[in-house]
Amino acid sequence: MSSTLKPIPSNASLTDSGRPRQPLLTLGAMMLAGVAFNAQAETTPAKSEKTLPTVTVSGNKEVQPDGYRASKTRVGKVQQDPHEIPQAVTTVTNTLMEEQQVGSLREALRNVSGLTFNAAEGGRSGDNMMLRGFYTFGDMYLDGIRDTAQYNRETFNLEQIDVLRGSAAMLFGRGQAGGVINQVSKTPLRLDRNKVTASLGNHDYREVTGDFNKRINDTTAIRLNVMNRDEGSKRANPTSGTEPELHRSGIAASVGFGLSTADEIIASHVYTKTRDIADYGVSFDSTIHRVNTKFPAEYFWGIDRNFDDSDTHISSVVYSHTFQSGAELRTQLRHADYKRQYWAKTPNATLAPSPIGATGGNQTRKSRYETVTLQSDLTAQLTALGMKHELLAGFEYLNEDGYRRGLLNVGTASAPQYYPDVENTATPAATFKGDSYALYAQDSIEFVPQWKLLIGARRDQLKADYSSTTSPKLSFGEWSVRTGLSWQPAEESHYYLSLSDSFSPTADLYQLSGGAYDPERSQVIELGAKWLFMHGDLALRTALYRANKEWERNTDLESTASILTRKRRTDGIEFELAGRITPQWEVFSGLALMNAKILEVAENRNATTGVITKADARLQGQRARNTPDYTFNLWTTYKLTDNWKVGGGVEAKGKRYVYSPSTADASSLFTNGEFNPNTAPAYERWDAMVSYEAKSWTARLNVRNLADKVYYDALYDNGGFAVPGTRRAYILTGEFKF
Template structure:
């Protein structure tokens, strides 16, 4: 069946090797954190004969590259084991490499335009960088790289990504502390047992230039090395009328990895990723205080930044991943990662009354230096007990975080400020240092044929010191749970009911929190169905959910309040389609309908007087900020023959609110509003086995639309106007 063949790559990765292997000393050291789990494997796993002459041998012997997924992903690890997304009893959206390449995606933000129910926040208050909302809830604490927390504030790129998995709903049982919206997991490219090289060069309007390279070289029967590189520069259609300054993007990166024992019982991958950014950030335009719409006093193309503004970052991430397979169904996977994130920025905020000038406006500055160390070990096995089939996943994790943040020191005057990324205001330093210890276990039990129940629990112990809150010593011991019921009457249909919860103390994200309030708690109930059509080539899913969050914290360090809402909720309905309708016709589409509501307004305590105040009671019953009633995305391509392919699609969002839900008073609810929009894109390509040329057109009808909104309501950022990118690709 085609569907079984589609699952074959995932099976290959989990399969036993075709030849004997040797235990590597470094791999043995990494296994130390999970040795007690291997003893459990001997007691619980059902012995299974090792498979011989599987596809791994075929792959080693061929010069052809392994098959690509197209728009429908066939493997994901967001459930801690390698699975087909169709089998996971929770909503998952996967943006594949094929989809990103056809759309000429460079940044993670651009890739996530393909995720329905997701909106973008404009940078402010120290939360600049990738900053998204999913199902109406923040995700800045829920971004991961290969299953490891990646919450530092920077702008991520896709040049080294195989795919992006979005697991919707509370996921603390699998990933630790987090929000109600879901988890965004970036999946890195890894070495392959086939020689394959790819170079692309792109040029476009607004000074767009990009060069990428993906080089994979086989060094032995089970050893390979892979190198990915990227350099991209972009200008903008917006500019400062006084100086001609434009928002700019300048980014470069390199990622190298080497794999030993690939597709064997004893696999070791060592990797390092480097990313450098040097941008001139765009904070958009202000809202009009009278109309509560984007201001008309200035043109949409006006930019308040100046040449001296900057957003500089340097990211280094080193990872060692060891996988030991006891049998075809039992494995131990251990990851050790050290990462360092440096970032400094000086941005000019827009104004509704002051025109752009050569002096900038309302400077926003920040510098941060973050070190993270993570040891994570996951053990999975399958066995039979009490007449039932069990799929057990259990693991441990240690996370050490050490970060310091400063404001930058003004080297000029208030009339003409000037900042340098190397000169900080020492008096403004805020420090965070935390240790988190976690243990979890989950069992998926097939209690009768085609019916499974999923039960999981996790315990997180967090001990942290934070210099910028009223209770500098923060200790939390929290439980998280996951439960689900699945019915798969055939390999093409899956019905499920799931419940999951999460918690977040939020101090690690540099939110104003303090110890006098309990941590954020969320829970999500989801009823869903997943179907396969055309023998597995086309996947369709739908989900009906209710997500509730208590004690929602503020994400803006410049705010005087710590609690945004006491309780709020999003009820939603989602539809998604991904895959091939015919051999020539592919489609990826999503629709999310969201009904969000504030159920209880904020309660805050004055840091000096201790007086407790409540937010404006008129906020109760109103829609949450930056949560439109609908979002949708659509992309489709068709191969015309003789190498020609055409494609196109649209991305749209409903009206979004921006306001401060913790504000006091009794004024009527009248928030700033970013209007609804639809952006159309198109693509035409000519593809040959060794080379290709592709033309991408963005915002085909040249509409003015507002891409991101500062959720406290001060400003909104216009999206790109009509632009064109021409890409040439060579394979060898």
């Protein structure tokens, strides 16, 4: 953990890494004043000496954004270089997202090795990813605060995306074994800077974004980010021409007071709106356990009356106080309100699409999720007993209020019709209210030069009330721990061993099972190394890990099983390269090799009779679902001249299984005694980019899926369907800075 940042004087400029640096003009003025003073001293009697007035020139230098190698992150609760964290960290920078013309969080996360996408039914729709073979729906964060609602996230207001791999342990308390995905918002800057982009592409792609920052005075600024995007698809209903559609917009406003002073306040509000027609893909063929080939991959079962509407409001206030000693107290207060309603058509395995929705299933949901979070962290550095200490202590309060219910079919079975806000009152709503409290502390001790010992612990207490009559209340109190040993023989190298054991105190996670079972726990051990080359411009890391998950929960409300597996494990190794190889050549690449399997099968208790049913014993030892044995990603660019740049890359994943691991009779998953569940094939997707960059404007052409290959990137993990990825897409973007 690096030093806590100290306040920056208002007349200081910043280096590219964000560290304070006195303006060159001020230094020059001081030198001139000194020369003038010396000259006068040599020609004027002492009795007539005069002191020249102090010359102060204040200014603000624009902080240059990171390239592909991130130089700072707060995913470890303190702003520091990712190189200093004794745990694997992947950062998707703003530069990388812009060059790839990324609009959604999901598209940005294609750059993260070891990550795959789930296609969700009614119980867990929205952004839904697997990392190192484990779910991340309990591990989505926005600026260090939980953001796990079921919605689709956009990147227009994101500075970067940090992925802290491994159990979150005492840093966040809750956590799957895979890691934490933390979105980092853009904040006001002490300078005037504006940028507008406009993009056009095939499949009716249109996007406009704006990023406007206004400096009010030395310590006050406001920032406004806006976005509107529309996108179609090559897939369509052959009877009506209806396509999956994205219609998304957002606005994010923030104001900062006391910027770079001892007392800094940043207040913000983000509103995002989606009006989509969701794509639930194509079905699997149950006879061959492969993606259905009875219909073309371009067939879409949706109709123009389908809808996927969401409105998200997130309001935050962050107050930071830096003491004279350099210690920092940082407190965040947030209210978030997530509303979503949808009606989506699922594919049919044997019947072609219908213009009125007569074929295919219907998935509907009305949901609202509100949270209030208060979080405060104190960081400090000191020397005690002859050793250097970097201390972290804090507390967190989280209030959750959730509501879910299906919509009412006001049409017929052959001609269904659903409307927003028309709920099916014949079935009870699923509701919960939860309160979580946490205290945590951590110390990083440099007990001998170059060696640090990290020790941290967190206590979480969760209480929740549910609408379920069989498990109406829940109360958990658990400890999470984190420890690590670091050796940094030089500034450019870091070797570490880390261990963590986490509890997941999330009311949403336990809505099916209540307190009938032990809470989820994750244990991770990781041995890693990080190196910096090219004067710190290029970072290489590797990590060897073992991750265990106990009492793995199911949050898909369409399922009756509360527990997915009793114990599951992933063993893996990762390699990642990010940064600048030469002044013209940049690269971002990752390789993940994973061996994920079920160690102990699930056991589920009947809520009425109390009878316990175990999953099929033959599933023990089988590969976990939606976890390929390898993933690989590469993006690289080369600057041909001062203006022209070319780039390209590939995303590749091995084959992935999808099935229900909690089924009591898994006979359908075996063929001649061999495990043969529904399987999505391995794939590679190639992309390319060319751009012309001038001082105040940029023109860029992106081509996604150069080969126009049919591939399946998102899978419904219970095995019903797979969603095809993007077909060949051309996007032309113009960017103007002023």
